Amino acid sequence: MLLLAKLRKNCPCAVCLNERKNKPETYIPLISAAQQTIRKIEVVGSYAIKIFWGDGHGSGIYTFEKLKEGKY
Ligand SMILES: [Zn+2]
Numbered sequence: 001m002l003l004l005a006k007l008r009k010n011c012p013c014a015v016c017l018n019e020r021k022n023k024p025e026t027y028i029p030l031i032s033a034a035q036q037t038i039r040k041i042e043v044v045g046s047y048a049i050k051i052f053w054g055d056g057h058g059s060g061i062y063t064f065e066k067l068k069e070g071k072y
Pocket of ligand 1: 010011012014017057059061
């Protein structure tokens with residue numbers, strides 16, 4: 001899997017977290033090109049970045065710590 005698709009699939013925002021929670025473990029999401037295209041990145045404090053995706057989604061806050069550990 002491409003890294004950006006993986007990042008998007010594991011978006012840490014509340015909406016995506018909730019959506020994943022309600023799916024069976026075998027569920028494989030289809031991710032469109034726009035959903036895995038980064039439009040903008042904003043730094044959040046000194047601990048994270050906010051990624052704005054091509055489809056307009058942008059509420060996920062990715063911490064540097066988890067990014068470094070490959071946890072998204
Ligand atoms: Zn999200």
